[in-house]
Each structure stands twice: as structure tokens, then as C-alpha cells.
Amino acid sequence: MTQKLVVIGNGMAGARTVEEILARNGCFSVTMFGDEPYGNYNRIMLSNLLAGVETEEGIFLNDLAWYRENGITLNTGTRIERIDAAGKAVYDAEGNATPYDKLIIATGSYSWTPPIKGIHHPKRGYHQGVFAFRTLDDTRGMIRYARDHERAVVIGGGLLGLEAARGLQNHVSHVTLLHAMGHLMERQLDPKAGQMLQASVEGKLGIKVITNAMTTEILGKDRVTGVTLADGTVVECDVVVIAAGIRPNTGMVADSGLPVERGIVVDDQMRVRGHEDIYSVGECAQHRGNLYGLVGPLWEQARVLADHITGTAGVAYTGSKLHTKLKVAGIDVASMGLIAPEHDEDEVIVYNEPKKGVYKQLIIRDDVLVGATLVGDNSKAASLIRHFDRGTALPEERSELIFDIGGAVEASPEQMPDDTQVCNCNGVSKGAVCGAVAGGCATVGGVMDKTRAGKGCGTCKPLVQRIVEWANGGAAEEDPAASWYVPGVPMPKPELMAAIRKHRLTSVSSVFATLVPGGAEDAKSKMGLASLLKMMWGADYVDERDARFINDRVHGNIQKDGSFSVVPQMKGGVTTPAELKRIAEVAEKYRVPMVKLTGGQRIDLLGVPKEQLPAMWADLGMPSGYAYAKSFRTVKTCVGSDFCRFGVGDSTALGIAIEERYQGLEGPGKMKLAVTGCPRNCAEAYVKDLGVVAIDGGKWEIYVGGAAGAHIRKGDLLTTVGSADEVIRLTGRFLQYYRENANWLERTYAFVPRVGIDRIREIVVDDVDGIAAALDAAVEEAVQAYRDPWKERAEPATPGQFRTSLPLTVLPQVPVRS
Amino acid sequence: MKTLTVLGPLSDIPLGEGRAYAVGDDMIAVFRLRDGSLRAVSAVCPHKGGPLADGQIDNSVVVCPLHLFSWDLSTGCSQSGQPPIAVYPVRADDGQIVLGE
Ligand code: SRM
Ligand SMILES: Cc1cc2nc3c(=O)[nH]c(=O)nc-3n(C[C@H](O)[C@H](O)[C@H](O)COP(=O)(O)OP(=O)(O)OC[C@H]3O[C@@H](n4cnc5c(N)ncnc54)[C@H](O)[C@@H]3O)c2cc1C
Ligand code: SF4
Ligand code: FES
Numbered sequence: 005m006t007q008k009l010v011v012i013g014n015g016m017a018g019a020r021t022v023e024e025i026l027a028r029n030g031c032f033s034v035t036m037f038g039d040e041p042y043g044n045y046n047r048i049m050l051s052n053l054l055a056g057v058e059t060e061e062g063i064f065l066n067d068l069a070w071y072r073e074n075g076i077t078l079n080t081g082t083r084i085e086r087i088d089a090a091g092k093a094v095y096d097a098e099g100n101a102t103p104y105d106k107l108i109i110a111t112g113s114y115s116w117t118p119p120i121k122g123i124h125h126p127k128r129g130y131h132q133g134v135f136a137f138r139t140l141d142d143t144r145g146m147i148r149y150a151r152d153h154e155r156a157v158v159i160g161g162g163l164l165g166l167e168a169a170r171g172l173q174n175h176v177s178h179v180t181l182l183h184a185m186g187h188l189m190e191r192q193l194d195p196k197a198g199q200m201l202q203a204s205v206e207g208k209l210g211i212k213v214i215t216n217a218m219t220t221e222i223l224g225k226d227r228v229t230g231v232t233l234a235d236g237t238v239v240e241c242d243v244v245v246i247a248a249g250i251r252p253n254t255g256m257v258a259d260s261g262l263p264v265e266r267g268i269v270v271d272d273q274m275r276v277r278g279h280e281d282i283y284s285v286g287e288c289a290q291h292r293g294n295l296y297g298l299v300g301p302l303w304e305q306a307r308v309l310a311d312h313i314t315g316t317a318g319v320a321y322t323g324s325k326l327h328t329k330l331k332v333a334g335i336d337v338a339s340m341g342l343i344a345p346e347h348d349e350d351e352v353i354v355y356n357e358p359k360k361g362v363y364k365q366l367i368i369r370d371d372v373l374v375g376a377t378l379v380g381d382n383s384k385a386a387s388l389i390r391h392f393d394r395g396t397a398l399p400e401e402r403s404e405l406i407f408d409i410g411g412a413v414e415a416s417p418e419q420m421p422d423d424t425q426v427c428n429c430n431g432v433s434k435g436a437v438c439g440a441v442a443g444g445c446a447t448v449g450g451v452m453d454k455t456r457a458g459k460g461c462g463t464c465k466p467l468v469q470r471i472v473e474w475a476n477g478g479a480a481e482e483d484p485a486a487s488w489y490v491p492g493v494p495m496p497k498p499e500l501m502a503a504i505r506k507h508r509l510t511s512v513s514s515v516f517a518t519l520v521p522g523g524a525e526d527a528k529s530k531m532g533l534a535s536l537l538k539m540m541w542g543a544d545y546v547d548e549r550d551a552r553f554i555n556d557r558v559h560g561n562i563q564k565d566g567s568f569s570v571v572p573q574m575k576g577g578v579t580t581p582a583e584l585k586r587i588a589e590v591a592e593k594y595r596v597p598m599v600k601l602t603g604g605q606r607i608d609l610l611g612v613p614k615e616q617l618p619a620m621w622a623d624l625g626m627p628s629g630y631a632y633a634k635s636f637r638t639v640k641t642c643v644g645s646d647f648c649r650f651g652v653g654d655s656t657a658l659g660i661a662i663e664e665r666y667q668g669l670e671g672p673g674k675m676k677l678a679v680t681g682c683p684r685n686c687a688e689a690y691v692k693d694l695g696v697v698a699i700d701g702g703k704w705e706i707y708v709g710g711a712a713g714a715h716i717r718k719g720d721l722l723t724t725v726g727s728a729d730e731v732i733r734l735t736g737r738f739l740q741y742y743r744e745n746a747n748w749l750e751r752t753y754a755f756v757p758r759v760g761i762d763r764i765r766e767i768v769v770d771d772v773d774g775i776a777a778a779l780d781a782a783v784e785e786a787v788q789a790y791r792d793p794w795k796e797r798a799e800p801a802t803p804g805q806f807r808t809s810l811p812l813t814v815l816p817q818v819p820v821r822s
Numbered sequence: 823m824k825t826l827t828v829l830g831p832l833s834d835i836p837l838g839e840g841r842a843y844a845v846g847d848d849m850i851a852v853f854r855l856r857d858g859s860l861r862a863v864s865a866v867c868p869h870k871g872g873p874l875a876d877g878q879i880d881n882s883v884v885v886c887p888l889h890l891f892s893w894d895l896s897t898g899c900s901q902s903g904q905p906p907i908a909v910y911p912v913r914a915d916d917g918q919i920v921l922g923e
Contacts, residue, residue, distance in 0.1 A: 454902055562887050564888065802839065804836075
């Protein structure tokens with residue numbers, strides 16, 4: 005039979021508990037009361053909202069539709085004033101009764117206000133300019149008020165106070181943090197760690213911190229003008245935020261005759277003592293003498309409560325282990341368990357490097373981690389929290405717990421917990437990788453396809469490989485496709501090129517039809533084949549548009565909302581006032597959401613709807629910068645000998661000449677170049693696919709195979725030459741050799757070491773194989789075939805080439821900065 | 823979908839590509855496969871809202887342009903653990919694209 009469930013408090017614990025009950029198909033009709041006027045939002049994120057790194061929409065967990073869809077009656081802005089436990093009903097301020105069969109009290113906490121003279125206004129609650137930091141309305145009010153003011157004071161140097169102070173810096177120019185105790189975060193940090201934190205907060209963030217600061221009075225007649233401390237110091241300010249602690253919302257519950265000590269007293273099933281049908285969960289509940297002020301424990305309580313109320317026997321909440329992290333960008337603090345040893349036998353491990361602001365302390369008892377404090381470096385926080393939570397065995401070598409020591413201690417798949425995130429781009433866990441192997445996929449490539457692990461920046465590929473090998477009992481299955489140029493045509497690149505030549509296959513569809521047994525097409529192979537055929541056949545290539553990736557169909561890079569970016573060519577990073585004006589006019593005319601300088605020394609117009617592209621290109625009258633294609637991208641330059649007092653070569657002119665010549669050249673991967681005027685290397689030439697460095701005596705060094713993206717590699721010195729012309733010639737020859745021989749998507753940083761720089765030098769510089777002339781001729785042909793794709797604008801190349809693919813979406817869906 | 827909707831001429835969709843159409847409140851991506859047949863699926867990627875009509879296809883799957891997850895065009899099933907996409911009956915009739923049974 006359906007029972008009436010009433011929940012008082014629509015915050016994080018109340019709503020989560022209801023979610024857990026719904027997930028167990030509990031048979032209840034649910035009514036919730038919340039005295040805030042909203043659905044359920046993520047209170048934790050108020051710090052990020054204040055700091056401007058989260059939006060209001062972004063912090064909602066359950067919007068009003070969620071309540072509707074789940075048949076929950078939600079009474080927002082309604083305070084429950086009394087519980088009649090004998091009559092089984094709750095009463096709101098108007099005296100309306102709501103009967104219940106089961107009641108959950110999840111009233112949370114309120115922000116505690118220390119007794120300070122002048123903090124309240126007789127009519128308005130707080131004095132004007134004084135704010136608590138607990139609710140969305142508090143945060144909104146604070147932001148609105150702070151925007152028009154200059155100096156803020158935060159009272160309280162705990163987690164909340166620090167986050168408030170950091171957030172306020174987003175709105176005012178001076179922030180002072182007043183803390184009544186001797187050091188910051190004294191509940192989580194020992195004095196030494198607290199002082200280290202203070203030094204970082206002052207030095208890195210520029211927040212002024214005063215400890216041992218008892219605030220005694222708020223100054224100002226109609227609004228705040230300052231605060232006075234016990235020692236007589238006056239701190240001028242126009243905003244005051246109180247973050248001095250929280251107290252559970254229990255008054256109404258106690259008045260209703262339920263057992264309240266520091267919080268509402270509950271048993272291990274979260275039932276209020278002496279009341280079979282009333283539960284309490286969250287910050288207002290007191291369990292085994294403890295109150296919790298963090299969400300981790302609330303989630304555990306919610307699960308136990310939901311299990312119990314839906315009839316699972318034998319469940320019990322036995323308390324939580326606490327760990328916290330400070331949510332302030334750039335200031336790493338993590339703390340768990342004890343902050344000081346309690347017994348003589350407790351093992352204490354400390355590392356302290358004051359200059360860097362790094363402090364780490366571990367407390368170990370009977371080989372189990374019972375406390376840890378990290379300041380200035382959280383890199384080991386996740387693994388320490390795991391040890392702390394699960395009480396797992398610790399490594400002999402204790403230093404491994406606080407440092408990553410080279411490759412020797414690289415996590416072995418065996419020790420890694422299932423929920424460890426392996427791929428940080430696509431969020432794939434070790435468990436998911438193992439799941440794919442268990443599901444019958446035992447090749448590395450197959451697992452990557454299935455889970456998308458390793459398909460982002462690619463740095464985790466070796467780890468994915470090790471996990472697949474481990475999960476498959478020692479070795480991954482041989483992946484025949486690993487050597488193929490593209491997954492859908494069973495041939496390595498040299499064989500494939502030979503077959504294409506032999507059968508004179510000039511279109512992608514003819515390659516599938518001729519070279520794939522059964523003739524099946526493969527969507528994921530089309531782009532690589534298109535690139536290869538274009539390189540091989542030049543003008544004779546039959547360009548089937550469906551073989552192109554969307555970027556190459558519309559000559560722009562697709563954005564997360566389906567719009568595109570426009571990056572005009574700006575050779576060598578050099579522009580003119582006239583060009584800048586035109587870009588500015590176009591950006592205004594088309595209301596471009598963001599104009600941004602790229603890392604490639606040009607200007608990106610982001611968030612452009614597809615259908616606007618041709619008109620914009622026409623108005624710009626500049627060629628495409630090819631910022632979207634697997635092709636020659638940019639040549640970064642520095643100012644060089646024309647302006648720089650150290651310059652020994654005209655790097656700007658050479659960079660422009662190289663870009664002029666090789667613009668738009670397509671290849672197996674992106675080709676990014678740079679020319680720099682001296683070895684100070686301001687154009688970062690050592691880490692480019694091809695980098696040129698002017699050296700004294702009119703010479704140029706050419707480096708190849710460098711990278712500073714997902715992989716970092718200094719390029720190998722190919723050769724040193726005596727003229728700019730020689731640089732341009734060898735550049736073309738190297739790029740052509742790369743185009744012909746690299747695998748699809750293999751950047752030079754992988755290609756050069758695979759072939760070996762000595763071998764590449766033999767071919768490109770010394771012409772040992774006698775193919776230099778052929779390489780030069782081939783690249784020359786490609787250069788002659790260059791045509792600016794943005795000319796493809798008067799007449800679309802295909803019907804609906806620039807038609808939107810999101811007909812009902814209003815663009816842009818990206819932030820607009822102008 | 824009981825009613826028939828004529829979306830436009832077949833020649834609107836180049837061979838091997840897709841185009842998006844608004845049908846009532848739905849956005850539908852229609853693809854013209856290289857074997858000549860048509861497929862229609864919901865136009866919005868269930869992963870993070872990518873425009874599926876801008877994706878590359880072959881005779882069985884569409885690959886979303888944003889994060890390259892793929893779906894079977896006939897069944898709507900994901901091949902990489904994503905939620906399925908809706909599929910709609912569609913055919914060519916007298917040079918027109920017709921949506922519906
Ligand atoms: C716009 C820009 C960032 C910026 O705001 O400055 C940028 C934006 C993108 N980069 Fe980048 N990269 C940009 C400079 C760089 C640089 C620095 C440079 O070029 O000097 C690097 C490091 C150098 C390198 O390439 O190794 C860089 C390394 C990457 C990588 C990692 C490549 C690697 O193998 O290490 C990717 C991913 C990929 O290629 O698969 C990537 C991919 C991307 C993509 C195309 C992601 C995508 O596929 O959508 C981004 C497009 C955003 C958009 O919607 O337009 N971007 N990216 C820069 C454009 C430069 C330009 O004018 O052409
Ligand atoms: C700025 C900020 C940052 C934080 N950061 C973190 C963090 O990083 N990590 C972490 O673990 N925790 C953090 N916390 C703490 C975390 O938000 C709380 O532990 C959590 O919200 C408690 O959930 P709760 O449901 O018990 O209380 P609440 O979320 O406060 O919900 C209680 C709700 O009940 C309502 N209510 C009270 N009395 C009544 C009544 N009589 N009738 C009707 N409704 C009533 C209240 O208005 C409130 O909406 C942060 C808190 C703040 C304010
Ligand atoms: S622009 Fe580059 S670094 Fe930035 S989010 Fe996109 S791919 Fe990543
Ligand atoms: S949005 Fe389609 S794969 Fe991510």
C-alpha cells in the first residue's frame with residue numbers, strides 16, 4: 005500500500021534521500037517542504053558561483069521538472085513550524101496540516117553569527133553590507149552588492165571562509181580574511197600547515213589574512229564602513245561576509261518534543277530516537293555523538309535510510325571517515341582523519357618545503373593510514389583518500405605515499421582500484437576498460453574503439469595497453485588492424501599506396517570497392533583515405549565530399565554547440581591595421597561570440613553558425629588559415645633581426661615565406677612550424693614539427709619532430725644551412741617525405757623517432773636514396789595546386805553545404821564575450 | 823509516425839551525406855547512403871548534443887562529429903555504450919524524401 009512520506013528540508017540530504025528511495029522503487033507518495041524558493045541545488049558549488057567559474061543553471065541538481073516527473077509534491081518557500089509526532093502530521097506557518105506515515109527531517113544547518121556589536125539591523129536582519137554564506141539567495145545578494153563596492157572582509161578562516169574570500173576577489177579589489185584562532189583551518193590543519201597555507205593565500209592570491217582577530221564591532225551608520233577588532237585595529241571595508249561556522253537547524257524539532265542534543269539524535273538506521281516513523285538525515289542529524297558538515301557522510305546516511313525505509317533488513321550506518329579538499333584554484337589543501345598523532349606508537353611522516361609552500365604529513369597506525377594533511381601539492385590526495393577510506397595495506401616504501409617517484413612506482417593495473425580514471429579526456433575508468441575485455445574484446449584497438457579510452461590526447465594509451473594486457477591474462481590479442489593505415493582497409497600504408505597506384509584508384513569509394521573484401525565502406529576510414537588520395541593524385545583526385553570530415557566540408561572547426569570557428573590566415577603572425585579593422589568589423593557585423601588570439605599567432609572568431617560562414621569569408625577577404633584540417637597550419641615567428649637587439653636572422657620574413665609557399669598542404673597530421681631569430685627561441689621553434697633557428701654567422705638550424713602539445717619533445721637537429729632559400733627547400737622536402745611515409749594521424753613527434761633522425765637526414769639532406777628530386781617535384785606540384793577553400797563561397801560545392809544541422813537550436817550555445 | 827511527411831527533393835542530400843530537417847518538434851537527420859537508400863534518425867547526439875547530420879556515415883553507421891561515438895543507422899543502437907538514438911521510417915518516392923510508414 006502506498007504510504008505518505010513527508011520530507012522537511014529540500015536541500016542536499018533531503019533530495020538525495022528521496023532519489024535513493026525512488027531508485028529502490030519505494031512505494032510512497034512523497035511531499036517535500038523547503039523554505040528556500042527553489043528546487044534542489046548543489047550548495048557546495050556556491051563557492052564556484054561566487055568565484056564566477058560556475059553559472060546558476062550549472063549548480064541545479066534537481067529542477068522543478070524532476071519533482072513533477074517523479075510525482076513529488078514540492079512546497080517551496082514553505083517553512084514547517086511544528087511536528088505533531090503523536091498525531092503524525094506536520095504544520096506550516098499558516099497552520100496547514102500535512103499528515104504522514106513516515107517523516108524525514110533534513111533541515112540542515114544555518115550560518116552561525118558570532119556576537120558582534122552592530123551586526124544586525126533592528127529592521128532588516130543583517131546590517132546593510134553584511135552577508136551570511138549559506139544559500140543561493142545569500143550568494144546572489146553578495147554578488148549584487150559586492151559588484152558596486154571595493155573592500156570586503158570575511159570573518160572566519162575555515163574552508164568556507166577561504167572559499168568566500170577567494171570568490172569575493174572576483175568582485176572586489178581588496179579582501180581581508182579575519183580569523184579568530186591562531187592559524188587558518190585549525191580543525192583540519194596543524195599550526196605548521198596552517199601557516200604554510202596562510203603564506204600561499206597571501207602571497208599567491210593577494211588576500212590579506214589576520215589571525216587571532218576577534219571582531220568586536222561592525223562600523224557604519226546605514227551601511228558597513230569597517231570592522232573593529234578586539235585589539236582596537238580598524239579594518240575599513242564595505243562588505244562583510246560571515247563564515248564563522250554553522251549550527252544545525254533543530255529549534256523547531258526540539259520545540260516539537262523530539263530528542264535534540266547538539267543535533268537530532270538518530271540511531272544506526274537514521275531513526276530519531278524513540279520514534280519508529282521519523283528519520284533524520286544530513287547536517288541536522290546527530291549520530292553516535294557526531295554531527296557531519298560535509299556531503300560525503302550525507303550520501304552514506306541517505307543510502308542506509310533509503311534501504312531501511314524500503315524494507316531492507318540489517319542495514320546500519322556506523323559513521324563516516326572525513327576528508328576535505330579546499331576548492332580554491334591554485335591553492336592545494338587536502339586533509340583527512342587525524343591532524344596530530346594520538347599514541348606514542350603512531351608513525352608520523354612529514355615532508356616540509358617552506359620555500360615552495362609544500363607540507364605533507366601522514367599519520368599511520370598499525371600500518372593503516374589514519375590521518376593525512378597536504379598543503380601546496382594535492383597530487384597524491386586521491387590515492388591517500390583511498391588508503392584512508394578503505395584501510396588498505398600501505399607500501400613498505402613510505403615515501404611512495406607522498407611522492408610520485410619516476411616510472412618505478414607506476415601504478416600496476418593489478419593494484420589500481422576499478423574506479424580509477426584512466427583516460428582523462430573521455431573519463432574512462434579502469435573498470436570500464438576491463439569490462440570491455442571481459443565482454444570479449446581483447447585487442448588494444450578494439451577496447452579503445454569500444455570505450456573511447458585513449459582517443460582523446462592519447463597520453464594514456466600505454467596505460468590502456470597495460471590494463472588490457474593484464475585483464476586479458478598477460479597479453480593483449482594481436483591486433484591485425486594495428487599496422488593498417490586506416491581501420492577499414494586491411495593494408496599498411498606502403499602496400500595500400502602500391503595497390504592504389506596499380507588499380508589507379510582516385511576516389512575513396514573506389515578504394516573500398518576494390519581493396520576491401522566484400523567492398524564494405526567504413527565511415528572511420530574515409531578521412532584518412534581522402535587525405536592520402538589527395539596527396540597521391542593532386543588534381544586527378546576525385547573529391548567525394550562525403551569522404552571529408554565536417555570541418556573539411558565547410559572549412560571551419562566544429563564547436564561544442566555545432567557552430568564553427570573562423571581563423572583567417574595571418575602569415576607568420578604578422579598583420580596590418582587595415583586587416584585588423586576588417587576583422588573587427590566582421591566580428592561586429594556577425595556578432596561573433598568570441599574573438600580570441602590563438603596559440604598559433606592569429607585571430608580566431610569563434611561560435612559562428614554554419615550558414616554564416618560564406619558571407620563572413622567574403623567580408624573578410626582573407627584566405628583560410630586551415631585551423632581545422634590535418635594540414636600545414638601556421639608558421640610562428642618572432643620579431644627577429646629587424647627589431648630585436650639579439651636577432652641574428654630575419655625570422656619574420658622567412659616564416660612568412662615558408663607559410664606563403666606551403667599554406668594548406670594536407671598531410672597525415674597537423675604540421676606546425678616556427679622560425680625564431682636566435683637561440684633564445686621566442687617562437688618556440690625547438691618544439692615544432694619543423695622549427696628553424698637563426699644562429700650567428702648567417703646560418704639557420706632546422707629541427708624536426710618537436711612537440712609541445714599532448715606530448716612534449718624537443719625536435720632533432722636535421723641540419724644547419726647557410727641561406728633562407730635552402731631552409732625553404734629542405735622544409736618542403738621533409739614535409740613531403742613525412743606526407744608520403746607517416747601513418748594516418750602520426751605527428752612528426754612520433755614519425756621522426758620511428759624512422760630515426762639519422763635515416764631522415766640521409767634521405768632529406770644527403771639524398772642517399774636518390775629521391776630528393778622526386779620529393780621536391782611532388783611538393784612543388786602540391787604547392788601549385790593550392791586553392792584557398794574559402795573561395796568556395798559564391799556557389800556551394802554541394803546542395804545545402806552550409807545548411808544548419810540543428811534546425812531548432814538557437815545559436816550560439818557558447819558563452820558570448822564581447 | 824502514422825502521417826507521411828514530404829521533407830523535400832532527394833537531390834537536397836548529396837550522396838553519402840546527411841541533412842537535418844525540422845519535423846514538428848523533432849529534429850531529424852536524414853542520410854542518403856552510398857548504396858542509394860535513406861535512413862532517418864534523431865538529429866541530436868544523445869552524448870553531448872552533437873549535430874548528427876554533420877557526421878560521417880557508411881552503409882551501416884553514423885559517427886558523431888563531436889566525440890566520434892557511432893550508432894547503427896538501422897537500429898539506432900550505439901556501438902560504444904551510449905544511449906540509443908531514435909530511428910524513423912523513411913523512403914524515396916518519385917524523387918522526394920518521404921518520412922513515415
Ligand atoms: C584555437 C587553438 C587554441 C587557442 O585558443 O589558442 C587550438 C584549438 C584547438 N586545438 Fe590545438 N589549438 C591551438 C593551438 C595549439 C597548439 C600551439 C600551437 O599551435 O602553437 C598546440 C601544441 C602544438 C601541437 O600541435 O603539438 C595544440 C595542440 C593540440 C592537440 C594535440 C596534438 C598532439 O598530438 O599533441 C590537439 C588534438 C589533436 O590534434 O588531435 C588539438 C586540437 C585542437 C582543436 C582543433 C580541438 C578540436 O578538434 O576541436 C581545438 C579547436 C577549437 C575550436 O573550436 O576552434 N590541439 N593546439 C590554437 C589554434 C592555433 C592556430 O592558430 O592554428
Ligand atoms: C559555500 C559552501 C561550500 C561548501 N563546500 C563543501 C564542500 O566542498 N564539500 C562538502 O562536503 N561540503 C561542502 N559544504 C557543505 C554542504 O553544502 C552541506 O554539508 C550540505 O549542503 C548539507 O546538506 P543538508 O541537506 O543537511 O542541508 P542543506 O543543504 O542546508 O539543506 C537543508 C534545507 O532545509 C531547509 N529547511 C531548514 N529548516 C526548514 C524547515 N523548518 N522547513 C522547511 N525547510 C527547512 C533549508 O532552507 C535548506 O534548504 C559547503 C557549504 C557551503 C555553504
Ligand atoms: S582548445 Fe585545445 S586545449 Fe583547449 S579545450 Fe580545446 S583541445 Fe583542449
Ligand atoms: S556529442 Fe556526439 S559523440 Fe559527443
